[in-house]
Structures are given as structure tokens and as C-alpha cells.
Amino acid sequence: MPRSLDGLLMAPIADDTARAPGQVGSATRFRYHESGTQVWATYEGGDITRGYLVGTREGDRLDFRYVQLTRDGATASGHCVSRVVELPDGRVRLEETWEWESRPGGGTSVVEEIRP
Template identity: 35%
Template sequence: MSIDYDGRRFRKLGGGDGTCAEYHQRGDLVWAVFEGGRVRRGTITGTCDAAGVLRLAYTMVLDTGEVIAGHSTNSPQRHGGTLVLREVWERYGEHAETGVSYLEEIPAAVPAGVAR
């Protein structure tokens, strides 16, 4: 599944807490900035392989002032017409934890006056 992530936006599956990431891509290099919900600001940087799998490092600052760092491997899946990333993540240091999350693509906004 070859995917160009440039300009795509993702949030936690089901809408989440309002955190939204906007991805950019140049060749196999991928990066994003995210914020919302409890996240004041976060960044992601990594690579994308030919199958669309992302290998990423991330940092974020929460509304509590906590700084979180970790890495994840995100595998693309299709659910209906929606692109979903299965994210296997690990946090480092005092916030050490592992888990699996799902991120869904946020559809591009439809301009006013355009029928769906």
C-alpha cells in the first residue's frame, strides 16, 4: 500500500480528545506537528517505507508541563473508505509505557456550497 502522507491529518480513532496531527512528506522523510486536548505541542519525525509503514520518534508537552518522548511504528489499514494507522508505541524515561493506538484520517473539509 503506497501512501503519500503529505497534507493528511490524523486524530485518535473515534474522534479522541481533540488532538490533531498534520503530516508532511518529502521522499521517505515524514514529519508532523500535533496539538489539542491535553497536548500543548508535539512533533513527530521519521521515515515511510514502500508499504506505507511509518517509523517515528516523537516528543510532546502536555498541559501539565510534562515532557513525553518515545517512538512508534504505524501500519496503514483501510476501514471502509477511511485510512487508519495502527500505532505500536513506546514511551521513555519516567513516563515509560507501551501500547497500541489507532489513528484515523480526518477527511479534507468540503468547501462551502459544494455538495457531497
């Protein structure tokens, strides 16, 4: 199993959908936590004022729900399934398939660990 996500700071590097207000973007940062099979994170930046995700991990698979507040005061929520990949340099990548539950749409994205 790839290493723990606990304490990792991650940023988006790819998204297959056209950028729209209220979506995660290059300025968004995620701070992940993990304990046993539980995973959770906070995120913010760009159009996102505050976001939370919570779910489970089984091996290299994450399954979580997310909810967020945007700069214009709108809320949105959705579901995501991610594959945890350890990169050759030891950093972690999440390859994600997500869908909104509060509005139409979905897609895929990739976030990677940021090191200081």
C-alpha cells in the same frame, strides 16, 4: 503502497491504554507531511500543547520518534511503529504500536484521516 500522508489531518479513534494525563486523546489532531521516505507531523489538542514526530516510511510501515509538551508543562518522548492502511472509503488509517522512552509504558492506538 498506500497513498501519501502529506497534508493529511488525522485524529485518534482507539487506544488500548487507560487514559492518563499527558497522553494523546480524542481532542488531539495530527497534521502529517511526507517527502520521499521522510515523514513528520505536528500535533496538539486535549492535554497536548505541542507535539512533534519525525521518522521514515518504507512501504506501509512508519518508524518515528515523538516528543511533546503537555498543558502542565511536562515533556515526554517515545518511539512508534505504524502500519499505513487505506480504508475502503479512500481515507488513511495508522495502526500504531508505541512506547514511551522518557517514562514507563506503551500500547497500541489507531488514528484515522479526517476529511472536511
